[in-house]
Amino acid sequence: MSGKQASEEFPRITEQGLDDLKRRINVRIAQEPEPWCFEATRDNIRHYAHGIGDDNPLWCDVDYARGTAHGGIIACPSFLFACSRIASGYVGGLPGIHAMWAGANWTWHKATRRNDEISTESHLKDLIIHETRFAGRAVQQIYHVDFFNQSGDKLAEVDSWCFRTERDTAREQGTKYTEVKARPDKRWTQEELAEVYRTYAKEEVRGATPRYWQDVHVGERLPTLAKGPMTVTGFIAYAQGWGGLYIRANKLAWRMIHAHPGLGIANRFNIPDCPERVHWEPEFALKVGAPGAYDYGPERCSWLTHHLTNWMGDDGFLVSSSSKIRRHNPEGDVLMFNGEVTRKFVDEQGRHCVEISQRAANQDDEDSILGTGVVALPMRA
Secondary structure, X not given: OOOOOOOOOOOOOOHHHHHHHHOOEOOEOOOOOOOOOOEOOHHHHHHHHHHOOOOOHHHHOHHHXXXXXXXXXXXXXXXHHHHOOOOOOOOOOOOOOXXXXXXXXXXXXXXXXXXXXXXXXEEEEEEEEEEEOOOEEEEEEEEEEEEEOOOOOEEEEEEEEXXXXXXXXXXXXXXXXXXXXXXXXXXOOHHHHHHHHHHHHOXXXXXXXXXXXXXOOOOOEXXXXXXXXXXXXXXXXXXXXXXXXXXXXXXXXXHHHHHOHHHOEXXXXXXXXXXXXXXXXXXXXXXXXXXXXXXXXXXXXHHHHHHHHHHHOOOOEEEEEEEEEOOOOEOOOOEEEEEEEEEEEEOOOOOEEEEEEEEEEOOOOOEEEEEEEEEEOOOOO
């Protein structure tokens, strides 16, 4: 892509910027940004779970959790997003280039228990150049993060990635959302809302009833999980539990933008404000090429794992989850998560595992996020 954009407001990807970034590959990040949560307290766990719309009593109800095999509250697997800005999309390099969180490959080794103290180690793993309909050239920036508890036990590890895109190119030349932007805003009828709410009413949390490996069959379908219709209120609810990346106030906002000038993008009052406002400010979301204010990537990944933990019950263990985001979900969208058992096997640790293929589609049956999960289940005695 050469020449000036039709309306150029933002920086562009340069070869010098890419070269500088490549030099960081496989170098441990010595000074990681302060996470939202250092500890898995009762409140931190509950706030994160409620931020994704998950009221499983195993992470939310002290009395209930005390009576399970865990002996107390544990964190939902995706809670660890709140313990690492890096895993959540806090990317380095390429100042002023938009970052969109787009997927992750998680592996969990142990449950995160109430009051665990979480530490991390991370590094930039790889850079991959893509040509996209959204913004032409895009840089996939992949990080690896390891999570540990206070005893040094590895709780989990993740490869997560963002796509870095030129905001001007996405807005002026991107074709991915041409049809979507031309559509009128979705207006939900009472009948349509009632159908979504019926799915909420039927949502089953397996809980204390064990799901035994012997009883699961290849081809078995998981119950549908609903999320939405999307609202800015819902996006903010997630940010309350997860912490966001750049949400700061007053002096702390000034300090962050002063240290990283590429973050400060003038709002309609000419006040430098954070790029994260694409999630609650439709006008700015359109400026970066998105179809409107949209949900958070880690939020949607957490919905995939919520779908699996509802199904597996208290005695199951989520071994891994892989996700790939396919499109933005702007305000007004609704997602339906469906899954199917594709394989049963015994892993190298002797665990009896089930592999599940997942798909979440919006109200127009367009792919939103695709996933694959592996769950270890108890055996019937």
